[in-house]
Amino acid sequence: MSVLDLARPEIRTLQPYSSARMEAGGGQIMLNANESAWEPAGDAGSGCNRYPDPQPAPLLQALAKLYGVQREQLCVGRGSDEAIDLLVRAFCRAGQDAIVIQPPTFGMYAVSARIQNAAVIEVPLAQDFALDCDALLATITSAVKLVFLCTPNNPSGKSIGRDDIERVAQALAGKALLVVDEAYIEFSEQPSAIELIGRYEHVAVLRTLSKAWALAGARIGTLIAHPDVIGLIRRIMPPYPLPTPCVAAALAALSPSGQLAAREHIAVVREQRAFMRNALSAVLGVREVLPSDANFLAVRFDDAGAVYQRLQQAGIVVRDVRRYPNLQDALRITIGTPEENAKVLAVLNEMTADKVQA
Numbered sequence: 288m289s290v291l292d293l294a295r296p297e298i299r300t301l302q303p304y305s306s307a308r309m310e311a312g313g314g315q316i317m318l319n320a321n322e323s324a325w326e327p328a329g330d331a332g333s334g335c336n337r338y339p340d341p342q343p344a345p346l347l348q349a350l351a352k353l354y355g356v357q358r359e360q361l362c363v364g365r366g367s368d369e370a371i372d373l374l375v376r377a378f379c380r381a382g383q384d385a386i387v388i389q390p391p392t393f394g395m396y397a398v399s400a401r402i403q404n405a406a407v408i409e410v411p412l413a414q415d416f417a418l419d420c421d422a423l424l425a426t427i428t429s430a431v432k433l434v435f436l437c438t439p440n441n442p443s444g445k446s447i448g449r450d451d452i453e454r455v456a457q458a459l460a461g462k463a464l465l466v467v468d469e470a471y472i473e474f475s476e477q478p479s480a481i482e483l484i485g486r487y488e489h490v491a492v493l494r495t496l497s498k499a500w501a502l503a504g505a506r507i508g509t510l511i512a513h514p515d516v517i518g519l520i521r522r523i524m525p526p527y528p529l530p531t532p533c534v535a536a537a538l539a540a541l542s543p544s545g546q547l548a549a550r551e552h553i554a555v556v557r558e559q560r561a562f563m564r565n566a567l568s569a570v571l572g573v574r575e576v577l578p579s580d581a582n583f584l585a586v587r588f589d590d591a592g593a594v595y596q597r598l599q600q601a602g603i604v605v606r607d608v609r610r611y612p613n614l615q616d617a618l619r620i621t622i623g624t625p626e627e628n629a630k631v632l633a634v635l636n637e638m639t640a641d642k643v644q645a
């Protein structure tokens with residue numbers, strides 16, 4: 288059996304839209320796509336009067352090199368969010384199929400599934416946010432088409448061990464696609480699951496330039512998978528997913544000087560993460576700072592609501608994660624610059640001082 292047997296039959300046979308850009312060979316005078324012949328005002332040289340290459344070769348090449356895969360094993364879209372959506376649409380029949388997630392986790396898996404009217408099977412993480420492999424594997428039926436694993440997990444920050452990922456991969460062979468979301472892996476010391484793709488045709492990995500690569504605004508996410516899966520997803524991708532300025536920004540970020548800057552910032556985040564975990568643990572009213580392999584910390588407070596408000600009043604916005612299971616007393620705080628992090632500590636310590644006085 289092929290991994291494509293898991294996909295929706297009507298997607299497998301779909302005749303994809305063929306754009307003018309895809310059909311065109313090279314030429315000097317391009318009169319095939321109803322574009323403007325003139326460059327946009329104030330943006331000369333950008334090339335934005337022309338439709339972009341659907342999958343620009345230089346970007347694919349740079350990302351293939353970065354992730355250590357062949358070009359046929361990846362496709363690039365508008366953030367991992369788009370890849371999540373396309374995977375659900377390609378594999379889950381509305382009203383029949385299901386995905387499996389492990390709350391508390393990233394919200395987009397369930398949102399994309401619900402938009403597609405696919406069921407969402409929840410296998411809660413353990414008290415310490417570890418993956419419950421046995422419970423997960425017990426939920427696998429023929430309706431389950433996608434299993435998402437988020438590592439390091441958002442919002443807990445915990446990674447899934449390599450052995451567990453491989454165990455799930457083995458168990459899902461011929462049954463479902465395993466999607467490993469590695470949005471934060473650059474901040475961790477864990478090995479990537481990309482290496483599994485060569486051995487398991489039903490394993491896919493999501494990577495993004497939004498976090499460690501400082502390009503959240505450019506919306507560049509990469510799906511890495513077996514070439515058959517990539518081919519399937521390319522069929523249902525919008526014709527021009529990558530805006531020209533975003534491709535330029537991505538290529539700049541992936542240049543040697545861009546890579547140097549990213550590595551430096553990742554090192555600062557790791558160092559500040561350790562510093563903040565220590566410092567926050569010493570603040571009165573902090574119950575626990577969860578260990579994190581990502582660029583944020585989930586922090587439990589005696590009164591998370593009051594802390595949220597106090598930070599807000601000081602102009603600091605953090606993420607209220609109290610609606611997530613097992614995090615009812617927690618806020619998620621992204622690691623900022625050392626100055627920004629110091630400000631967070633200053634506000635929290637001020638709060639403590641007020642309390643002690645009162």
Ligand SMILES: *Cc1c(COP(=O)(O)O)cnc(C)c1O
Nearest residue numbers: 366367368393441470495497508
């Ligand atoms: C931020 C985040 C993403 C989204 O990434 P984009 O590439 O910006 O769409 C994906 N997965 C997780 C777990 C995230 O936290």
